[in-house]
Amino acid sequence: MAIKIKAGTAFQLPVIIEDDDFSMIDAIEFVFTQKQKGGDTLKSAYWSRDGESRDASLGEDANTILVNFSREDSYLFKQGAVYFMDTRIHYEDTEDNPFTRIIPLTMNMTLFKQGEEVTANG
DSSP states (O other): OOOOEETTOOEEEEEEOOOTTGGGEEEEEEEEESSTTTOOEEEEEEEETTSOOBSEEEOSSTTEEEEEEOHHHHTTSOTTEEEEEEEEEEETTOOOOOOOOOEEEEEEOOSSOTTOOOOTTO
16 A cells, blocks of 8 residues: 555545455455554444445445544554554355455654644634
């Protein structure tokens, strides 16, 4: 992924699903942890073709899911450190899930403190 992610910002993380059977995908679960092994889930999202989604939507490209991060979400991860995303894909009419790789991402640093907001008045 070529997107740059920065703490203290709201952003949409584009996740490209490389699957020849994308049209058969019913739902996708997303989990984000700080540690690859034994890490607690710090953020999750869920996309469903039927519209029952949470923090995820279909992008303009047919096989891209946009995972929404709020400012608060971005502060959940250590700045300047790697964190990890895993996915679980659900196809229509089967309980089987295809293999997906765990993806390392980096949460870049910010000088803004959590909750800090600069306005015209100060």
